[in-house]
């Protein structure tokens with residue numbers, strides 16, 4: 001009786017959580033509409049919305065005919081990458097590329113500016129030293145560097161911008177408000193590395209530019225990695241807060257910083273509130289905290305902890321490791337969620353290896369997989385609603401009769417790339433949102449909305 005009472009209590013906790021995470025199609029439509037409204041508000045004036053809608057100064061996207069040797073570095077929320085690429089012009093495409101990826105030492109995320117940028121400059125110098133034959137710049141030509149920086153920056157030009165705030169797991173006070181290109185340039189000079197930063201872009205804009213290099217129909221980009229964000233191509237005339245010269249192209253890429261989106265329609269739970277309060281940036285990045293890779297595993301841990309504390313889900317003793325924030329990472333959650341074995345042995349091994357919970361029954365493991373599915377489904381469906389918000393803002397959510405318009409969204413990020421149940425759910429939700437919309441407007445169009453919208457990884 002005691003066990004069955006505990007089991008019932010644990011299942012009640014799980015059912016309540018599932019209820020509060022619900023994303024019925026009507027709610028997703030409200031989220032999409034709210035995203036479009038906030039986009040307009042963020043373009044109208046500085047501070048007009050939680051969406052910063054940052055001007056990127058990128059008003060000319062790649063044509064695919066570029067040529068030459070280029071270096072890039074990408075500072076993300078978890079990984080740091082250095083890349084060199086030789087582009088071969090119209091017919092040559094990407095002739096050769098080499099890259100190295102390193103995990104960012106956690107202590108650098110909360111240390112000093114000199115330590116972080118010194119680490120970056122040194123890694124870059126080491127990479128430049130490995131240039132192989134055929135990958136040298138033309139004699140006398142300074143090496144140029146594209147700097148992809150995955151944090152909100154108020155750009156002051158294509159190659160300069162001041163950090164607005166840190167997000168994800170970073171918190172380095174002496175960089176906030178500083179020009180991150182200046183910080184990197186000083187670090188490169190300190191070690192005698194002769195390179196010029198010719199562009200500073202957010203990683204969503206890098207993804208959009210990379211997508212457009214291959215496909216002229218790319219109009220937006222979404223990152224689902226450690227954090228989440230989106231960028232898209234806006235008409236320069238549609239940016240009231242922009243008082244600069246109108247670009248020749250008539251276009252301006254906008255970094256939405258959609259991770260900071262907030263709406264009363266978002267299905268937030270007590271676990272999300274607690275996670276936010278205890279985070280490095282309380283009150284900020286709420287959308288990011290319920291859909292991106294840094295946080296999904298942590299949400300699962302918090303629900304399991306409540307089930308353990310209030311329903312003795314793992315027995316009379318609450319497993320000590322279960323109390324450690326962020327000990328359960330999203331890749332661990334993903335492995336459990338994708339466990340196809342009949343006895344859910346992957347779930348069992350993760351619980352044993354990560355949380356030191358050696359014995360679990362099959363029905364416990366099934367409940368844990370169900371919990372992973374609830375968290376991932378909410379994140380995936382909200383991501384799709386965000387994309388539909390962009391499409392709606394651009395007036396591309398309906399296809400006029402006979403119109404062959406294609407809207408391609410460039411996708412990137414380790415969560416999207418590796419968590420297949422997440423990305424599959426996101427894509428099916430997009431179809432659900434667009435097909436329904438399509439059927440209520442003009443069912444005779446040559447393209448269904450789902451066909452008119454394509455995701456490019």
Ligand SMILES: Nc1ncnc2c1ncn2[C@@H]1O[C@H](COP(=O)(O)OP(=O)(O)O)[C@@H](O)[C@H]1O
Pocket residue numbers: 075076077078079080150224225226227292293294330331332334335412413414415418419
């Ligand atoms: N196998 C996986 N399953 C689910 N999520 C994953 C997996 N591997 C990585 N991730 C998520 O992707 C994030 C890394 O994203 P990535 O885009 O590679 O780097 P960054 O966020 O530093 O730019 C990790 O923080 C993690 O949350």
Ligand SMILES: O=P(O)(O)OC[C@H]1O[C@@H](O)[C@H](O)[C@@H](O)[C@@H]1O
Pocket residue numbers: 075076077078149150151152167168202203204223224225226227228229230257259288413
């Ligand atoms: O590539 P990452 O680390 O997942 O970053 C995605 C997004 O993470 C958010 O936290 C940042 O504010 C964005 O600027 C960034 O684009």
